[in-house]
Amino acid sequence: MDIAQERAALVDAVLERFFTLSKKRAEPLGQHYLHLWGLLERNTQGGKRFRPRMVMAAYCGLGGRDLDAAAYVGAAFELLHTALIVHDDVIDRDFVRRGIPNISGSYRDHAVTLGAPEEIAEHRGVSAAVIAGDLALFNSYRLLDRSGASAEVRDRLADVLDEAMFASAAGELIDVDFSIEPEMPLVDDILTMERLKTAVYSFETPLQAGAILAGASDKAVETLGDFGREIGIAYQVIDDVLGVFGEWGATGKTTIGDLREGKRTVMVAFASSTPAWARLGELIGKHDLDETEAEEARELLAVCGARAFAENLARDYAQRALSRLAEPHIPAALRDELHPVATEVLDRVK
Template sequence: MARRQTPALDEALDRWVDAGGRRAWPLGVDFHEMWSALGRCSSGGKRVRPELLLTAHRCYGGGDHDVVVRVAAALELLHTAFVIHDDVIDRDLVRRGSHNVSGTFVERAAERGASADGCLTAGVAAGVLAGDLALAGAVRGIALCGANRPMTERLLDLLDHSIAVTAAGELDDVLLSVCESHDVAVEDIVTMQQHKTAVYSFQLPLQAGALLAGAPEDAQEPLGAVGRLMGIGFQLVDDLRGVFGEESTTGKSALGDLREGKLTTLIVHARSTVAWPHIAPHVGDQELTENTARVVRDLLEESGSREFVARLAQDHLDQGLRTARESGLPAELVTELTLLSAEILESVA
C-alpha cells in the first residue's frame, strides 16, 4: 500500500501548521521557533495512519471526502504528538537526519550559554509542549471534522481509547527497560507493543475509516483484531530496523536502541541464547561505537535472534491477513493490507 498522492491531506496539515504559526508570532520568537520545529516534525514520513484510514474508508464505499480528510489529518497529528513525546522519553535529539523539536532547543539553549543540564531541560520542555500542542490539534481536528454529533462522539471515543492505551504502552515500555528484571518474556513485549503502537497506528485508522464510511457496526471488532495483529507485526519489524536499519530510511540512529538499552523482542530473545554474555555489556552502553555495534549485530544474527523476530513479525502479519479474509472484510481492503504487509516485511529483507 504505497503512499497515494493525497494533496487534500497535505493541505489540511499545512493549514494547521500555518494557522498555528500566525498565532505563535505574538507569543515570542522562541514559541514561534518551537511551532516551526513542530511543523517540520509533522511533514514528510510515510503517513501510514492517515493512508490506512483513507483506504478503509474507500474500501467500505465512503463518500464525504472533506470530513474523512480532516479526520485523517487528525490521526497524523496524533502520530506527530506521540513521536515528539517518544523522542523526549528516549532522549533522542535527531529525527530523519536533522534536529527534532528537543534537539532544536538544546541547540538554541547552548547558543545562549546554558549549561549542559540547562540545555537538556530546554529540550525536554520544548518537546513536551510541542507534543501537547499536536495532541490538542488532533482532538480539535476530530471534534470539528464536520460529521454529525453521534458520529463525532463515536470518533472521539475511539481516539480517547487509543490515547489511553498508547500511554499505558509507553509507560510499560519505559518500565520494562529501566527496571532490572530477567523474568520478562517475549509475550510481555508483544503486549506492550500492541498497546504502544498497534492500537493507534492500525486499529484506530481502520475502525475510524470504516465508521466514517457507514460500515456495519459488526465490522468494528474484526477490524480491531486485524489492526492489532498487523500493528504488532509492524512494530516487530521496527525493532529490527532500530538495530539493523539505515538511518537514511528509518530517520533514527541505528545505535539508539542499543545505547538506550531498550528492551525489545530482539534483546529478550538474545537473553536466552549463548551469545548473550557477549552482547549484554554493550546493551545500554551510552558510548557504544559503530564498530562495536557491528559486532553486536553479527552476534544477534548468529544467535538466531534476528531471524526469530522476523518470523514473529511475519506470523502476526499473516494472522492479521487471515483474520481479514475469514471475517469477510471487503476484498479490496484485504488486497491493500496484503500489499502493506509485503512492504513492511520488505523493509527488513
C-alpha cells in the same frame, strides 16, 4: 499524482490550514509563541503520513466518498503521532530525530547561540517540547471536531482516538519501566508494550476510525481492529530487527543505537535465554559499544536464533493479519487497499 499521493496531499492541506490558523492566533501572543508553532509545524512535515494512510485505506475501501472528512480524521491521528513523538523525545532526553534537531534540540541550539550555558539551554529545549507536545495533543481532538461528521459518528471517532491515547500512554509507561528494571522482560511482555505504545494508535485505531467514518458494520470495524493489531505487531517486531540488522537508508536510524541503549526487543528477550547471552549480555546496553563489538553482537543474535525467531514471529503475525482480509464480510475493495500494507511488512523481512 497517484491515489496515495492525492490522499496524502489532502491530509497535508488540512494540516497546513490548521497551522496557518494557529500561527495567526499565536502571533499576537508573541514572536516566541509563533516560533514554537512554526517548529511544531515543521515536526509534522516530511513524515510518511502513515496513520492518515490507514484511515483513508479503511474509509475508501469501505466505500467512503468524502475524502475531505477522512483527511481531517487522518490529520487528527497525525497530530496525535506528533504529540507522542515530541513527548517521547522528552522522556528519552533526545535532542535529535532522524538526524535533524527536534523541538528540544532546536530550542537548545538557539539558546546556546544566544549565549546560554548548556544546562540552561537544554532545560529550555525540554520545556518548549513539553508545551509543544501538549498543543499537538489537545489539537488532535479539535481536528476531529472539524471533520464535519455527524454528532453520533464524531462521538464514536472521539472514543477511538481516546482509546489510541489511552493505550499509547500505557505502552510508554511500560517502556519506561523496561528501560529501568534490571530483569529481562518476557517476549510476550515486549509484544504487549509494542502493541500498546505504537500499534494501537498507528494501525488498529486509524483503521477503525476510517471504517466508522465510512459507516461500516460493527463486525467490519472489529475485523479491521484485529487486522491492525496483528500487522502492527508484525511491523514493530520487524522494525526492531531492522534497528540492528537494517541498512541506514531503510530505517533512517543507525543500527548501533538500539544495541548501545540495550533496547528490550523480542530478539534480546529471546537471546537472553540462550547460551549466547553470556557474551551478548556484556555487549547489549554497553554505552560505548564500537562497530566491531556491534558486529559481534549482530553475529551472536543471528547464531543463537534470535533473529530468525523474531522474523518468524513477525511473519506469523503478518500471515494472520492477511487471513483476516479473507473473511467474507471484508469487501474486495478493502482487501485491495489493505493487502499491500501486509505485504509491505512481509517484504521488510526478506
